[in-house]
Amino acid sequence: MKTPSIIGQSIPRLDGPAKVTGRALYTNDLSLPGMLYGKLLRSPLAHAKITRIDVSRAKALPGVKDVITGADIPQVKYGNWRLVPQSQDEMALAVDKVRFVGDEVAAVCAIDADTAQRALELIEVEYEELPVILSVEEATAEGAALVHDESEGNVSLVRKIDYGDLEAMFAKADYIREDTFKVHPVQHAYMEPCSCLAASEEGDRVSLWTSTQTPYIVQCLLASTLGLPENNVRVMKVQVGGGFGGKMELRPWEFCASFMSLRTGRPVKFTLTRADELAFGRRRHAMSIYSKVGFSKDGKLLAKDFQVMLDGGAYNAMGPTATFLCGTFGNMLYNYPAYRYFGRHVYTNKPPASAMRGFGAPQAAFAAETQMNMVAEELGIDPIDLRLMNAMQTGDVIPDVATISSCGFKESLEKVRQISGWDEKRGNPKPGKGLGIGCFSFISGGVFNWFNTKYNFSAAEVKVFEDGTAQLATMACDIGQGPDTVLRQILAAELGIPIDKIRLISMDTATTPKADLGTWGSRVTLMNGNAIIEAAGKIKDMLRPVLFSELDLNQIHDVAFEDERVFVRANPKKGMGFAECVYKALRGREGEPLTARGYYTPRNKGLVSPAFSFGAQVAEVEVDTGTGLIRVEKMYTAHDCGVPINKMSVEGQLEGAIQMGLGYALMENLIMDDKGRTLNTTFLDYKMPTAEDMPPGESADVITYEPEGPYGAKEAGEGLAIPTAPAITHAVHQATGYRCMETPITPEKVLRALGKIK
Amino acid sequence: MALPNFQVHQPKTVEEVLDLLGRHRSSVKLLCGGTDLLIKMRSGAQAPEHLVSLNRVAGLKTISYAAGDGLVIGGAARISQVGKNPDVQRLYPGLAHACSVMATVQIRNMGTVAGNLVNAAPSADTAAPLLAYGASLVAVERGGRRQIKLTDFFTGPGLTVLEPGEMVEAIRVPDPPPRTGSCYLRLSARSKVDIAAVGVAGFINLDLSGKVIRCRLALGSVAPTPVRCPEAEAMLEGQDPGPELIARAAAACVRTSRPIDDLRATASYRRAMVQELAQRVLTQSLAMARGGGS
């Protein structure tokens, strides 16, 4: 069957006009009559016992409507890993003890923000300081203080992967190297700070609008922490100003707004500041990585031993998933006869790290790809050739993890070699200039049901009407990446109607079909796309009989849905308009609308993901060897995201990912003092790349057809955030001889390596 | 988070400004761009009860240049105005550069050069070039008017010799003689929205034989205040500098600097960059001066 023409088109986002005119609403743009303003009191200490809290003066302040502390709320811990209840380690407000600077201690709501702020200042808290642990090395040292009493040695979770005979393979290896790497924390830095607005309803029900990428998860965890049935909590989102993994958990302000709204009977809104976000917000894990690899002398990979400690901060957050995926992406790109991963998620007294675009993979790939480049150099093999020799291919099996059902990695390597001018440029090196490579693989949604949902991972409800329009209801979550458009493209392709005839009802846990796990793990296009295709198929099953009976068709005929018509594929003239067909189908249904639901949950797809993307990226840099400043001149990317549904969206993901990867490699860092206080809490000092820092790019799509994906599509969102940092690292090494083993690359480190600073 | 409360006065003349400054002497600040002041007020670092706005005062935004007299920048002239002024671009390229790369477009549209100086951040981007151009400030108060050399102006981070009740009415910059070269170079990890980690400005005037008559070098972000480099200047004056002397003069600049470790860079990186940038600034300025550039 030919692919409908709308698949692959660069359809501009349907919410674009609202966003460019200022009409698009974000959570902080909402207000309700009688709304109260909430504020959080946070711990100034990284690790301390709370010995006394007195809120009486705050409560007495005129205009203050509620003040709560950890003692006032149901003593129910929460965390995204419901499958492992002991991993749920967080409370909205600290009870007895604070574990990082910024840990929430109390919340107030008042008639205006200034009054709420003054009330915070009237809350008296006394602390007894405890030893502060700020690195995984300190945390795992003998006799270290415990961040959580239950976690021995401060290790909250261990993940092991072990296949092949590691010792035997290392024994066989001609060449072995061991390296250690350290990667630093960075932040999502979504432009919209977190905000939520809760409004109590009749009975003990509550509605919450929140800037989230996982409304269903927020709904469930909010219900359990409030002690209410899930059905009493309704979570909605309006536009979300970016997430990148930083908005995928229940957060204290969401709980506090809901809890206080139920107590006061008034709507309560919380909005964070940028300083809150930078100082206390979620972040990408810092990691300490040990990697040992063995190769044959002709460049065949034999074995890898990969040991990682993730700096999880004070709570698990999405750290367990990052610990799993770091191990998966330590070996995803290449065929290893033997691989061992030992990952430990470690508590420290820092703001919790969590999911961030790539989810453990950027760190794993920084180490793995950098080491691959080191091996290539040592063995005297071109880095692309070395990768080609070992590259994963379609049909390859990763024991106990996955079977690769589509893989364009080798093609990506060849393409990027070509478009970057790799061979010529490496043949004629110029002083201060360098070319480097980094590669990636990523998941298209997760298989592992850590949230322990009883519902399908994705769901869609499709309705069609006799005026030829349709409605799609889904809990899938557009946080800027574009599924509100892409999913309608898929439905338009299925039903053969124009995209602007599809109304979207999205993201209201009370009215859209259960469930959707949210936007993370690059899962939405594949999983929700499949749910839509199933629902559309059921609708088509309802419409097809109309054509057969009206036209007296032989049962062997195939019916097509294209160009707003339903017709006999072999004889397109025989058919009728889509609207007419819906009208006629309705006639026989005793008033029942044409509605169908579709679902998707990956089954029998291994442990990790139903599909994997692949790609390779080359960075071209120029280094000023007098100042150490690095200018990324151009990025070349070749990637396999299956069949792109919306080319412009895929390009947008690629370019945005390069911005993040470039910031990760060269500029962004969260800097902390020895008391665990973050020092750079403004965008002046948390430096993410501006328009002037962004290099031009050139890219090539390597089209594979992913059998598990809708129209052959797979992920294009996160994988691309992985290769940029290792590619830049390699390019800087080629330009200067400085090899970064501890990110970020700074001008100073370059000059030290060049011997220009002692 | 809202600011603590205060009163805003919006006078129309300099006289009214001075009256208001006098009347509220104990707790008053001048407001123009507000890009530094309001941030400090929000953090609680400053809490004046009165703000006197210069934004409606007539005549303070003027930028004028006259051959022989030099450049006069009004106390409320915006950074972006100064950066785009053709005379500034032609004759004071170091200042024009500072005014077109510092902070952001919006901040440059709001903030003033005088404010940048009065705020007295060690990293103030306009300070180093203005020091190199030999600028002075015209300060007025109710009793009169005085001229303050910029070299005497800064006394510490956030501190200047300005008295309460005084305001900067204008910045005066001498006319560069023929055979002058000048420039300003700054370094930061990111292109924009940044505070310079190191800034070096230079000004060189040659005689007909190519010897240096006058040299001024100034550094930003590497000492408690923006500073001149008298030792390096003295080494160059009377000489026809080659690469070796330039390197030694740059080393003298390093000796003048007193950098610290902070978020943006370490002291040792800053020292190395003073050396590197001073060499570049001197080389570039000399080339301009030798090229006959005015």
Place this chain on the structure above:
Amino acid sequence: MAKQNIELIVNGDRYQLTVEPSRMLVDVLREDLGLTGTKIGCAQGDCGACTVLMDGVSVSSCLTLAVEAHQRDITTIEGLAASPQDLHPLQEAFVQHGAVQCGYCSPGMILSAKHLLDHNPKPSEEEIRQGLSGNLCRCTGYNKIVEAIGDAAEKMAASGKEG
């Protein structure tokens, strides 16, 4: 302290307001006038999400006191399109080029672009990048924004349309 009476001229409409002197223009626009298209990304003048034009010049409304905007001519993102069907060429170009993803930076980004084109109708790519350096975006990587502005500039020049 006493509240002050001010008149704001926003997108051509005149509003008489009584405000505390400490209130920022961005808060008055959003809370008192309901013009929520102006966004708050950092409240420190670093990110550009709150950019508005004041007397035709781009400023950070998070660092502008509302009283200082008295009788100044303010353009916010809501004032750029004549109607939802008749977008400003910059708005149209942002949509068509995929220069919008989450959209949170878009209002400020578009007003910075307008400031740029008003003063420099035919900017080079480098000038466009410089003109945007006070507006942070985390989704797009900027390149599609730069393309969109270049395209809008060409279209505006061709049609002789004023920004």
